[in-house]
Amino acid sequence: MAADLFDADLRTEPLAPGAAVLRGFARAADADLLADLAEIADGAPFRHMLTPNGLRMSVAMTNCGALGWVSDKTGYRYDPADPETGRPWPSLPASFLRLAADAAAQAGFEGFVPDACLVNRYEPGARLSLHQDRDERDFGAPIVSVSLGLPAVFLFGGTTRSDKALRVPLVHGDVVVWGGPARLRYHGVLALKDGRHPLLGPRRINLTFRKAG
Ligand code: MD3
Ligand code: FE
Numbered sequence: 062m063a064a065d066l067f068d069a070d071l072r073t074e075p076l077a078p079g080a081a082v083l084r085g086f087a088r089a090a091d092a093d094l095l096a097d098l099a100e101i102a103d104g105a106p107f108r109h110m111l112t113p114n115g116l117r118m119s120v121a122m123t124n125c126g127a128l129g130w131v132s133d134k135t136g137y138r139y140d141p142a143d144p145e146t147g148r149p150w151p152s153l154p155a156s157f158l159r160l161a162a163d164a165a166a167q168a169g170f171e172g173f174v175p176d177a178c179l180v181n182r183y184e185p186g187a188r189l190s191l192h193q194d195r196d197e198r199d200f201g202a203p204i205v206s207v208s209l210g211l212p213a214v215f216l217f218g219g220t221t222r223s224d225k226a227l228r229v230p231l232v233h234g235d236v237v238v239w240g241g242p243a244r245l246r247y248h249g250v251l252a253l254k255d256g257r258h259p260l261l262g263p264r265r266i267n268l269t270f271r272k273a274g
Contacts, residue, residue, distance in 0.1 A: 073167065076217060076229065079203075079241030081168045087207045088234030090160055094209065094268070095260060097154035098180065101125045104151045105143050107182050113137070119187040120250075125151045128177040128273045130196065137196050139177060139273045153178055160236075161205045161270040168238035170203045175270035183213065183253040183265040191222055191249040194271070202272035203240030209233055209268070210261030211253060218247035233258060 072084040087094065107121040110132040124130060128139040129150040143150055157178055165173030181189070194204060208231040215237070218226035224247065231237070239246075250267075257263050 076227070076237070077243050077246070079243035080217070080237065080239045080246075082229065082231075083164055083167055083236040083238065085234045086164055086167070086236040087160055087209070090156060091209060091234060091260060093156040094160065094207070095266075097156050098266065098268075101151045101154070101180065104148075105129075105146070107180075108145060119183075120189055121182040121184075121187075123150075123180045123182075124178060125157070125180070126153045126175065126177040130177065130179045130271075130273070139196060157268065157270070160207065164205050164207075164236045164238055165203055165240075168203070168240070170238065170240050173203060173205065173270075173272070175202075175205070175272055177271045177273040179269045179271070181267040181269065183211070183250070183267070185253050185255040185263060188252040189250040191216060191218055191226065191247045193245055193247055195245065197271055197273045199272060200244050203238050204244070205270040206237045206239070207268040207270075208235045208237075208265065210258040210265040211256045211263070213253055213265050213267075214251040216247075216249040216251065218249075220246055222247055233260075 074082040105123045107123050109117045109121050113136050131140045161175050162173050212232045215229040215231050216226040217229055218224050
């Protein structure tokens with residue numbers, strides 16, 4: 062039917078200028094993404110980083126790509142090496158690169174080549190408080206975020222912390238692209254609710270692709 066031609070568009074929900082949700086965009090690739098993630102986590106295990114205040118983050122993290130996002134008592138930074146092992150982070154697998162570029166293009170950002178992928182693992186109760194992503198060199202590139210596993214409620218705020226935040230439910234396979242005027246908006250994730258996902262069990266994985274360097 063002709064409706065098929067428009068499915069991709071119907072599933073692209075504009076959130077705000079520069080931000081769009083691509084519903085289900087990563088679903089067809091989920092098995093490939095998770096197989097590649099298992100290898101990444103073998104080489105660079107998930108860990109709970111410390112915030113500059115010395116608090117243990119409830120979200121467990123790892124990275125792949127030339128640069129990895131790291132937090133410790135000295136602050137936040139992008140590091141070419143995993144501080145736990147001293148080795149470079151695992152490289153970005155082809156499945157990750159393809160999905161990130163395809164999603165960015167779908168949202169209007171052609172030629173997106175990320176050099177960093179932060180992998181966030183949420184278990185029930187884990188949350189990410191309202192923050193901005195501002196450790197990257199170039200705010201001209203978008204950020205692509207891929208949700209896998211249990212559903213979560215994403216908070217999409219404004220340009221100051223006190224702006225009222227929109228609540229955006231995200232489920233397995235949803236992809237969000239943030240760029241342009243949305244790039245520096247505050248955002249966060251509400252505490253993950255209990256549940257079990259057929260592929261991932263009691264957890265949610267978020268892949269965040271960035272051009273950091
Ligand atoms: C909105 N992670 O790791 S990325 C993060 O679900 C982070 O784990 C979220 O925020 C998660 O920093 C999803 C969503 C995101 C990233 C950058 C943004 C949303 C954004 C920049 C501007 C506005
Ligand atoms: Fe963020």
